[in-house]
Amino acid sequence: xxxxxxxxxxxxxxxxxxxxxxxxxxxxxxxxxxxxxxxxxxxxxxxxxxxxxxxxxxxxxxxxxxxxxxxxxxxxxxxxxxxxxxxxxxxxxxxxxxxxxxxxxxxxxxxxxxxxxxxxxxxxxxxxxxxxxxxxxxxxxxxxxxxxxxxxxxxxxxxxxxxxxxxxxxxxxxxxxxxxxxxxxxxxxxxxxxxxxxxxxxxxxxxxxxxxxxxxxxxxxxxxxxxxxxxxxxxxxxxxxxxxxxxxxxxxxxxxxxxxxxxxxxxxxxxxxxxxxxxxxxxxxxxxxxxxxxxxxxxxxxxxxxxxxxxx
Numbered sequence: 060x061x062x063x064x065x066x067x068x069x070x071x072x073x074x075x076x077x078x079x080x081x082x083x084x085x086x087x088x089x090x091x092x093x094x095x096x097x098x099x100x101x102x103x104x105x106x107x108x109x110x111x112x113x114x115x116x117x118x119x120x121x122x123x124x125x126x127x128x129x130x131x132x133x134x135x136x137x138x139x140x141x142x143x144x145x146x147x148x149x150x151x152x153x154x155x156x157x158x159x160x161x162x163x164x165x166x167x168x169x170x171x172x173x174x175x176x177x178x179x180x181x182x183x184x185x186x187x188x189x190x191x192x193x194x195x196x197x198x199x200x201x202x203x204x205x206x207x208x209x210x211x212x213x214x215x216x217x218x219x220x221x222x223x224x225x226x227x228x229x230x231x232x233x234x235x236x237x238x239x240x241x242x243x244x245x246x247x248x249x250x251x252x253x254x255x256x257x258x259x260x261x262x263x264x265x266x267x268x269x270x271x272x273x274x275x276x277x278x279x280x281x282x283x284x285x286x287x288x289x290x291x292x293x294x295x296x297x298x299x300x301x302x303x304x305x306x307x308x309x310x311x312x313x314x315x316x317x318x319x320x321x322x323x324x325x326x327x328x329x330x331x332x333x334x335x336x337x338x339x340x341x342x343x344x345x346x347x348x349x350x351x352x353x354x355x356x357x358x359x360x361x362x363x364x365x366x367x368x369x370x371x
Contacts, residue, residue, distance in 0.1 A: 061085040061304045064126035064168070066160070067136030068092035068101045068119065070286070071176060074293025075133055076117070080105055083113030084300045090119035091126055092136075129168040131303055133296060134187065136160070137177040142283045145235060147179045147365050154186040154369050161190040172303060172338045175200040176296055180233045181314050181362045185327040186371055188316055195316045196338040202314030202329035203229040205288075205295040206237055206274055210244075213270045219257045220246055227251065228312050228331050228345065229274065231358030237329075238355050239271050242348040299334065306336035315339045321347060321355060326363045328355075 063085040065072045069092070076088055088105075092098035102119035109115070118125060126132055137153035156177075164173070173191060175184040175198070184200035191198055206229040215222035227244035231237045241262075244251040254261050262270070281288045302309040314329040320342050333340040347355065 060087055062087040062089065062129045063300055064089040064091065064129035064132045066091050066126065066132060066134045068098045069135065069139065070289040071292055072135040073101050074289040075135065075296045076105060078293040078297035079300055080112050080115055080117065082297050082301065084297050085304055086115055088115055088117045089125045089129065091123055093121055095121035123163055124167060126164055127167045129171045131174055131300060132164050132168060132171045133174045133176060135176045139287060140178060140282055147234060150179050150182045150365050151369060153177050153183050157183060157186045157190050161187045165191050165193065173198045174299060176292065181327045182365050184314050185316065185366050189371060196340065199339050200314040200327065201292065201296055201299060203233050203237060203312045204299060205292050206233060207312050208291065208295060209274045209277055210239055210270065213273055214244065214251060217262065217266060217270065218246060218254055218259050230312060230330050231328055231355050232362050233314065233329060235275060236358040236361045237275065238351055238358055239274065240345060240347065240351055241267055242351060243345055302334045303336060308333050308335045308340065310343065313339060315342065317342060320344055321352060323356065323359045326359050326366065328359055328362060
């Protein structure tokens, strides 16, 4: 059996549960939310579609005990981002929430991995790690998995190739200081900067700057239009869950505490990382250009400053 507990049955938590159900990511899915009527309704709705998805047991409650003995606990609860608000603006409230929540979850499921989705995910992951007392590899966040997917989609759209053949990562903060790793981005093994396939000109500096801007600003556009980003993050987190529960050793740009990666330590940031059943197995020191190195260092400093301001 593989059990996933999702803490928070809001737009993001339910999208994660829905994606995990459709993709058959786990055999047991538990939702927790303080709103008893909401979590009951979401569980009913998910169960009513069970005929059309891989079999799973789906339960929910406003009692945290529903998370007991989970293999992975996904934390999505907390204040959500309002239009015009940055992810870092949310930090104080959501770090404070972790102070009691995380130790309670660890007590209920001492063997679980903690997968943080709550924003600002880098700061909240660092807080969750501190409050959990767990080894660093067992507490990580969704990081820039979604941002990297946005980057790949936009590169694919520009070059007219399938997104699955684009390999490119966003590193650093899941937020305004995130860093597109253009120097190692490829399409079918061809560096994106050299791409001339399909008669499409290579991605020049102007196009790369436009794409980066779209990656950073797309969340704000979605929040302004519909109130929350939920569907793509649901799929992204489901993909992380599959990598963990199937022990895939898959490379994903999750956020975890860095220990001398490109000289950066004691801050949670996203880097391409090998993810499997034990959590983050290793963080890859992906080659960086001088410009990317400078941007990554600045991103680390921005996230560290917020963590320090909250006494972490």
